[in-house]
Amino acid sequence: MEAVKKIGAAARCADIDLREVPAEATEEERAAFFQVIATELSPEQVVRIVQPQQTYPRQDYVLAVHWHPEQVPMELVDKRLAALYPHSQGELVIPTQHNVLLHRGDYAGVEVDCYSRGFNRKVQLLLHFKDIKLERAEVLLCMLKHTFKYRSSQLFEYLSTLIEPAFEDRLQQAAAQTNTDEDIVGFVRLQARKLKELLLENEERVPDDAIKNKLVRNFFDALRHRYHDRIIDKAQVFLKAAKEIVKRHFSLDYFYRASEVIEEARSLGAGVVIPHPEQFWPILLADYDVDGIEVWNPQSQQYTEFLINVVNRRNRMGWHGKRPILIFMGDDCHLSEKLKAPAEQDPAKAVREVGLQPAWDDYAIRKSLIINGVNRKKVIEEYRSRLS
Template sequence: MTTANIEIDNKAAGPGPEDQERLDEEIFRDLVSVELSAEQRARLVAPPAVHPRQRAVLAVHWHPEWIPIELTMARLAASYPNRQNQLIIPTQHNELLCLGELAGVEIDCYSSGFNRKVQLLLHMRAEAVERADVLRSMLSHTFKYRGGQLWEFIDSIVEPAWDARMQEAAAETGANDEVVAFVRDCAARLRALLADHESDVPPMMIKNKLVSEFIAAQRPWRPERMISRALLLAKAVKQIVKREFSLQYFYRASEVIEEARGLGAGVVIPHPEQFWPILLADYDVDGYEVWNPQSREYTEFLIGVLNRQNKSRAHGERRLLVFMGDDTHMSEKAKPPELQDRQKAAREVGLQPAWDDPAIRKALMLAGMDRDRVIDQYRGRLA
């Protein structure tokens, strides 16, 4: 980021008024840019580790975001040079993307039985996208919620009418008045920038993480402790906004599944740490994600549940499959290393170590599942 080289005499006070507007413009332009430098491209295609022994690559839950898919595929080829069996399908949030003969998307919807937002992974043949007018309309409607949620997120920080949310988040994180004032100031400046430039910003860049990224970009001029506490506070507010966001905005999961099945799509429920109770809903799905980098607690339990459900199914009835999702967000790898979220940046497309964990492998064996079988069976369902 170009602004990082500017020196501030009093770091706790931040830039003077004469510099603030110019710095904010530079930061904002960097945060919403979809242009890649040669250095970024080189970093994106060079994985931090190579896995020569991994011969099966299953990746049906990952997000290219604004990174060209060909760069991800080059990184994947370097990561798994000896792969022999693979199923690679991008799942952008609320946007259908094709890769070769297959297409995928992760769609937000809600489960009326549980009265909560859930997400579904949909995978289909690329030619089905041409007749997916209704699904694309549903996705377009849902895509807009992210922009709306960003504005509500910012208003929850800035506007006195939403002060209860800020007070709740401050109490939860132990933020003092100085941190609260700093976060409010950052959010107000970001809101002004969005108002001035929203028509020029690519729609996919209008999302909640702009708030935390804008705060994090203040590091050259603020103490690290201030930035860390401010990020904690902003994250707490975001969780409250998500919790309170109206579910009526979303289509029902059953409606989405019905439309997807009409297109011959496969359906997988991701994020086991949030959605495993949905097993009780008995949706028409192909399988459940039992592991991803955000959730390792229920993996063996979920494999056992799916195994018991499969045993109770009638002969010839389609079995539920075990999936694992790396949930990689490629844009995180485009950031300068010092600005990356380490946990998110460590995720790699197709890297799911749980498949090789001895305890989990035992549960998978009892369930008659492994990575190759899931790849072959799910690919067959999408044929």
Template structure:
């Protein structure tokens, strides 16, 4: 470890980082933006840490393959649920339609004008319904590009001395001037390498997570203490950038729903805990996700909300379905185990323990709902 690096591991003094990009730093950039999988990564993907031989129904309508090929995901799912008798798996990549078996899906960012907030919707289709969905695909392409642009605003905030934002982030995370400068120099390098590789880089790598992954890879050089401080500061900056990110360039939720309905697709509201007003918006949706790993606190209450809405629905109005989502991000499975986010890594496609929770299941039984009834009903709706 160099004397500069020793200073950076929590010791006081000026922090000096060479602004020139080293070969090692370029290799880190290639590694964190690569979508090619090494043999050890493939083995890690297809070999789950746990299996669930007693689960015979696998329902998963909210999960993200990211850059992991479906063939590897299929092997993992089959290994996790060796005795499954029925399955309904629909991928929901962010702002990009992907398919599994007979179904296609996407999780789309959009704007809820009624309460001035970004929300997300899960869209599901039979495959043939989106083969010529040119308008929806154009809407998603625009949304993907705009959503990705948040990374550039994130980096620009750090490198171009947006004093007000930087000051707030430093106060909120306890970052001193040395740490702020350390992060600024490295983010400047990342910007330069991103520009240099623009014509060849996989667009899926252009997301806020790029900075987190790059700084995690610096732990070998600088140690956990410094990088943990840097990550806290980056998280504080990202939170501020998200707060100021303009919503006017997203499509309205009603526009997304209308286009989905025109194609014969279905719509689910995911993790409503993050934006409660959406439950009052009376959107034309097929169901509400009452549980996922990020939204567990109000599951029983949300089931009651759905049941009440169903009891009060008007003649001819569709019954709202109770859904659950695992919100699994498969890229987490490709990282070395010691660098994985343990909470995110624990998420698995089709693993939704709430279905079998005794307290929750009691409410589901009264509503006449289980995995199989939801799968049967949703198949009928998707078939139109």
């Protein structure tokens, strides 16, 4: 059955004949590769950033301390924020790129991968700074560079899992979990091999920021003009399962301990926030020196009220002295998702927005926040005071 989507063809096909898939990267696939590693924005992408489809004129305060600009320049981020929240009376907006310190105005931030030795699991921390002196931050910057390089190496383990016979058990596990047939697995293997070859062939031209797991998803999405959407959709489901297996096997030995990261960050006057509490809940028991806990996130919404009450109970008991734990909510927006054509966007990620955390206005959650005197304005003022 024909797997290639002909221009103008109306038929949709769920099966694939691997004999029709070229063994070597085609010119179209090479173009797709360079498209997904590009850092310069096209005029259409600039418009997608500065002209959001929806705005929030009734939101008066903008608190965003967990979001990822990725390749979007900060001046375009500023224009987007002005369009999103035209009546904002105050803001605290700090970028938190993965393992790369980024600045916006007087503030800088980063989301750091590290591990908690107490329960032997990878965790993440948000670090925020005001007027950080880079000449004093040499150790932290070296720690981040090391972590960035090690975390980036997971892409190659991911690709090896998709390609190498030595990882066949992982592939079979992912196929079983997703009920993926052999033809789709074969298609994924073939395209993953091409992607790895293109990466190695163009090593000097590939930006460091492009070397991450999402490159695989983006590359396959860029093939939609050539292969039926249902084939790519099936491949993406399988790829996601394989990626999670790779993450579970990825060694923690080369990450810094959370306590080491916090100690170095605190020496530079950083604020520290724990994100994704639902995923990393044992970190809440470790009693780390942090300023706040993220009680809501697009990926972590199940225990928001419980976490609010836990934080408030600990504060009332005086566990944290004169610096009570602050309540944060994270939008976890990845702006690269906004750069894609609407048909290629992941709907769950595309709805995320810098500074947009609907939980602040949820009636049940708001009830708990009001009782404990918590709102965006107060958190902004308190955290800004701590960072200064």
